[in-house]
Every structure is written in structure tokens, then in C-alpha cells.
Amino acid sequence: MTHCHTTLQSLRQQGFRVTPQREMIVETLAHSETHLSAEEIHQRLQPRSKTLNLATVYRTLDLLVEQGYATRLVGKGGKFLYATRQHSRHLHLICRKCGRTYPADLKGLEPFIAHLKQTYGFQVEVEHLTFYGVCPNCLQST
């Protein structure tokens, strides 16, 4: 389990600076049960910091995704949603029709991931996995 403290420490070790803004954002994301938009994070932090800028939230989230501490997905309505990686240690099945997300077990996929590593040298991050398709509900109503 990657606690927010660990994330911040790792960032520092990688040469990034740990600022109050980054601390707040990482903490908010880590303590949230659900995926959050940049705007939501910004709003939740208003009470703690009047001056925290939305652009800073976006930049921090980009950094976290780039460094592998967070996941970004396109929610219904085309807005970006973010979550820490430990919140997504499963496969996301997203329905193209209704937009709902279903969690699924990763079991059975590992051999293929290993094969990709061997064949292409590409290290897939299983925490990021999302499959698009059509869910049982929407399959029926077609």
C-alpha cells in the first residue's frame, strides 16, 4: 500500500521538490475513495489554501501520472478523472454505451503481460489497465 507519505518521499528522491501544494494534492487523492477531477480536488482544498491555483492542481496531477503514482481516465462527459494507483489494482471495464465502470479481476492476464515484456520490452503497468467494450445491460438493450 502506497501511503501519501511514501509518494512524497519518492518524489523528493527523484529530484522533485515537495511543496505544500503537492502535499495537499497527494493527500487529497490518497484519502479519496473515488476518482476525482482536478476541479474537485481544487474545491476540497479551498478551505486549506485560498490561493492554490487550478493550474497547479493540473500540473501536479500530470506529474503524478507521469511518475506512475496516479491514474488518469476519461470519465463520462469527456472530463479527466484521477485516482492513486492503489485504488486501481484491478481491471477497469468501461462501457462505451452507458459509461459505467465495472471492476474485474486481473487473474489470468499476467502471462500475457509477461509475454509483452519479453517480446517488446514494454513494461505494462497493470494498475492502469482499462478495457473498453459493452456491458451486459447495454448488450441486451441493443
Added chain:
Amino acid sequence: MTHCHTTLQSLRQQGFRVTPQREMIVETLAHSETHLSAEEIHQRLQPRSKTLNLATVYRTLDLLVEQGYATRLVGKGGKFLYATRQHSRHLHLICRKCGRTYPADLKGLEPFIAHLKQTYGFQVEVEHLTFYGVCPNCLQST
């Protein structure tokens, strides 16, 4: 192989109207070798239709993705890129660090897809598959 004509016909059968704008956009996407942004499609169609609006391009692309005729992915810089489904009958491996996309073979994944269908009733669309991770180049330079 899904030709643009087929796509338009299917759309009509589904009750959507086939307009000149939609024809142009579907055709442009189908004839492109690479992924295109909405803006690029709009520009390519300028000579053919001065009045075609960018919003119409976005709406049409959304429709195509929703109905399963096109794929949308987040390119480098956070911009959306689109392609017809037949152009993506392979796995996209996208590097989180450098943003490059690598094509990979789907072989070996089918059993898992079938298992998802059996277990969850979820019909994964293999044309949409994208895995995020770190590419060989960027793995080295860490």
C-alpha cells in the same frame, strides 16, 4: 474491413441521419493512415466545406466512438486523437514517460477476453485496447 460506406449505412440503419458533414468526416478518418485530431480533420475539410464547424466534427467523432466505429485515445499533450476501428486491430502500448505509441500483437490475449465475457458478461472490444506502461527506451534511462 469496414469501409466508410458501410459505416454510414449502419448509422442510418440505427436511426441516425447521414449528412454531408458526417460523410466527409467518416471518409477523412477512414482514409487516413494515422490517428487524427478533431482540428486536423476540420482543417483537411476546409477546402470542401467552408462552413463545416469544429463543434460538428467533435460531435460526429463522439458519435462514432459511442457507436463503436472509431477509437479515441489521449495523445501526447493531452489532446484527443481519433482513428477508425480497423486501423487499431492491434494492441496499443503507450509509454507514460515519452508518450510514444507502440503497436503489439493481440495473440495470446483472446482467452482472457473470453474469460471476461464468461465471468462478467462484458464484451470487450479488442479494437480499443490500449495498455499504458514504460517503453524499453525509457526503462533504460531511469
Added chain:
DNA sequence: AATATTATCGCAAAGTTTTGCAATAACAGA
């Protein structure tokens, strides 16, 4: 503890994508 370096911040502007609404045009039925 003080200082130098430079990554990060806030702000404002630019770029990208979505949405509301009145006008238009695609399609079904006469």
C-alpha cells in the same frame, strides 16, 4: 544560518472540448 540555484507557483492568456439554442435539412409518410 545565510546564500545561490532553479524547480515550482500563481496569474493571465491561449488552446481544446463541450453545450445551448435557433435555423436548417434529412428522412418517413402521405
Added chain:
DNA sequence: TCTGTTATTGCAAAACTTTGCGATAATATT
């Protein structure tokens, strides 16, 4: 072919995300 219905369009505005830049503050060094 003509007509009515209503999905789709273009436009303009709103919403969302990224970017440039000078000011600030986190870290390394003295």
C-alpha cells in the same frame, strides 16, 4: 413529389486543460 417531424448543424458562449512568464520558495552548498 410534397410535407411534417425532429435530428443535426452552425454559431457563440461556457467549460475544461495547458502554457508562458515573472515572482517565490525548496533544496544544496558554504
